[in-house]
Amino acid sequence: MRYLLSLLALFLALAAQAEQGREEVVLGLSQTRVSISTNFDGSEVLVFGAIKRETQIPRQPLEVIVTIAGPSEPLIVRRKDRRVGIWINTAENRIDSAPSYYAVATSGPLKEVLRDTEDLRHKITITRAIRSVGAPADIGDARVFTRALIRIRQKNGLYQTLEGAVKVDQQTLFRTSIALPANLTEGPYRTRVFLTRGGHVISTFETEIDVYKVGIERFLYKLSRNQPLSYGLLSLAIAIVAGWTASAVFRFLRQG
Amino acid sequence: MAARSRLAKTRGPTLGIGMMIYLPIAEVSVNLFLLLGLGTLVGVLSGMFGVGGGFLITPLLFIIGIPPAVAVATSANQIVASSFSAMLAHLKRKTVDLKMGLVLLAGGLVGSAIGLMIFNHLKSQGQVDLLVRLCYVVFLGVIGALMLIEGLRAIRRTRLVGAPAYKRRQRNWVHALPIKMRFRTSGLYISAIPPVLVGIAVGLLAAIMGVGGGFIMVPAMIYILGMPTKVVIGTSLFQILFVTAFTTLLHATTNYTVDIVLAVLLLVGGVIGAQLGTQVGTRMKAEQLRVLLAALVLVVCAKLGFDLVLKPAELYSVATLDRL
Numbered sequence: 001m002r003y004l005l006s007l008l009a010l011f012l013a014l015a016a017q018a019e020q021g022r023e024e025v026v027l028g029l030s031q032t033r034v035s036i037s038t039n040f041d042g043s044e045v046l047v048f049g050a051i052k053r054e055t056q057i058p059r060q061p062l063e064v065i066v067t068i069a070g071p072s073e074p075l076i077v078r079r080k081d082r083r084v085g086i087w088i089n090t091a092e093n094r095i096d097s098a099p100s101y102y103a104v105a106t107s108g109p110l111k112e113v114l115r116d117t118e119d120l121r122h123k124i125t126i127t128r129a130i131r132s133v134g135a136p137a138d139i140g141d142a143r144v145f146t147r148a149l150i151r152i153r154q155k156n157g158l159y160q161t162l163e164g165a166v167k168v169d170q171q172t173l174f175r176t177s178i179a180l181p182a183n184l185t186e187g188p189y190r191t192r193v194f195l196t197r198g199g200h201v202i203s204t205f206e207t208e209i210d211v212y213k214v215g216i217e218r219f220l221y222k223l224s225r226n227q228p229l230s231y232g233l234l235s236l237a238i239a240i241v242a243g244w245t246a247s248a249v250f251r252f253l254r255q256g
Numbered sequence: 257m258a259a260r261s262r263l264a265k266t267r268g269p270t271l272g273i274g275m276m277i278y279l280p281i282a283e284v285s286v287n288l289f290l291l292l293g294l295g296t297l298v299g300v301l302s303g304m305f306g307v308g309g310g311f312l313i314t315p316l317l318f319i320i321g322i323p324p325a326v327a328v329a330t331s332a333n334q335i336v337a338s339s340f341s342a343m344l345a346h347l348k349r350k351t352v353d354l355k356m357g358l359v360l361l362a363g364g365l366v367g368s369a370i371g372l373m374i375f376n377h378l379k380s381q382g383q384v385d386l387l388v389r390l391c392y393v394v395f396l397g398v399i400g401a402l403m404l405i406e407g408l409r410a411i412r413r414t415r416l417v418g419a420p421a422y423k424r425r426q427r428n429w430v431h432a433l434p435i436k437m438r439f440r441t442s443g444l445y446i447s448a449i450p451p452v453l454v455g456i457a458v459g460l461l462a463a464i465m466g467v468g469g470g471f472i473m474v475p476a477m478i479y480i481l482g483m484p485t486k487v488v489i490g491t492s493l494f495q496i497l498f499v500t501a502f503t504t505l506l507h508a509t510t511n512y513t514v515d516i517v518l519a520v521l522l523l524v525g526g527v528i529g530a531q532l533g534t535q536v537g538t539r540m541k542a543e544q545l546r547v548l549l550a551a552l553v554l555v556v557c558a559k560l561g562f563d564l565v566l567k568p569a570e571l572y573s574v575a576t577l578d579r580l
Contacts (some may be wrong), residue, residue: 039278040278073576076576078382086564088383117552182276213280231508231516236505242336242520244337255264
């Protein structure tokens with residue numbers, strides 16, 4: 001009998017979990033591709049979706065978190081100090097991996113919609129998304145450098161924390177819009193949606209937005225990286241032809 | 257790159273008029289008309305004063321938020337273009353001392369290569385911005401001050417006597433050095449060491465500061481080498497053309513910092529400006545022009561100097577490691 005009861009308990013627990021897991025995200029994006037062209041001046045991505053479920057809406061309120069992360073790369077953060085009257089970079093700290101762009105939008109204050117343990121597991125907030133392990137001993141506090149990085153990139157619009165920016169309707173529909181600034185790095189932008197109840201993540205959804213240079217921008221950038229010598233020669237040729245043509249045109253205009 | 261300041265960051269709607277253009281290598285978005293205007297302004301000045309303008313365009317690019325490494329490399333590329341057509345004109349008039357040009361060029365290539373090594377080493381140390389800015393403050397300060405003094409003295413002299421008199425020194429220490437060569441076009445028989453040294457100095461400046469170096473080379477050719485004035489400009493253009501071309505290639509292959517879109521925009525503005533500038537220049541007195549240019553150089557110098565001395569609003573800067 002005891003054996004049977006414990007089996008029942010286990011079954012119920014599984015069922016409850018399955019029931020919770022049955023809330024799924026159906027996502028829409030205003031664009032899955034961002035093209036950096038000559039007149040690229042930033043862009044706005046509209047993230048919207050619905051929650052699919054086959055059970056009744058649980059009583060605990062549903063919260064939604066949307067994150068968009070650009071490709072990560074190692075960075076160096078440097079600090080200036082006054083030496084002989086001028087400001088010189090004197091200290092530096094390497095950050096192993098930081099996203100080139102990171103936006104997190106939530107339906108409420110972060111502290112309420114997300115527990116620390118869940119944040120640690122899914123790396124949702126900006127601080128968690130940056131990885132910095134080995135700091136040299138003479139720096140003392142490596143966190144100062146990480147904070148400086150976040151501050152600088154927030155000012156550039158590259159890092160954004162948008163608390164309360166996700167609108168949730170009837171616990172079923174949600175939408176938000178996230179701005180992408182002009183100085184974006186190329187690559188796949190990992191876009192994640194988290195559903196939380198009581199600070200626990202109950203469902204996640206992941207997709208990608210591709211950010212790429214297009215047209216002449218892409219051609220020139222690729223060439224400059226893959227065949228720098230050809231690119232250098234091309235720059236010289238273009239510059240010479242352009243300069244010569246322009247002055248020839250002017251000579252013609254003045255004579256004519 | 258490290259410091260992307262004010263204007264490069266400001267996005268379209270906030271700027272109101274104008275159209276933003278994305279620079280593929282600098283990876284910043286800048287107002288198209290601002291760049292064309294900058295090119296035109298420097299073009300006007302170069303037309304008015306007969307200077308290359310490299311030493312003005314690079315610091316102005318820093319001020320509008322182009323990363324210094326890109327500004328230096330792109331400026332070198334742009335100088336290639338502006339010196340090319342001018343050099344052709346001098347070749348046609350036979351006012352180029354090719355042999356002297358080649359000796360200067362040999363030094364220039366060595367200097368440029370050394371300069372690039374210094375540049376890239378300091379770049380890895382995070383000090384390249386400082387190096388470039390310091391070089392500019394020192395050079396603009398010295399040149400601006402010298403031009404101002406010279407210009408003011410010339411104005412006073414024309415008021416007092418009339419025409420200024422310059423005497424070319426016939427023999428000096430240059431004639432005592434070994435490895436003598438005959439330069440027929442210049443009518444000189446001097447050691448090859450001074451021209452090579454002058455070439456190296458100019459090559460260093462080209463690599464580190466993105467300037468042609470005419471403002472150093474022309475006086476050196478007249479006063480140290482004793483070359484006749486009529487071949488000085490053509491010969492210096494010859495050297496500048498090839499040294500800046502070499503520097504452009506070195507920057508393009510090691511730093512990937514040559515932005516062709518930026519270079520062409522500056523060039524177009526520059527050519528238009530140079531035409532306007534020549535017309536303005538012919539209507540003004542040479543001494544007044546020189547004082548004006550000196551004042552301008554000193555203003556740019558002061559701006560860069562203050563940026564180094566005043567406490568920056570943000571002490572920290574972020575640099576990406578180049579994925580090689």
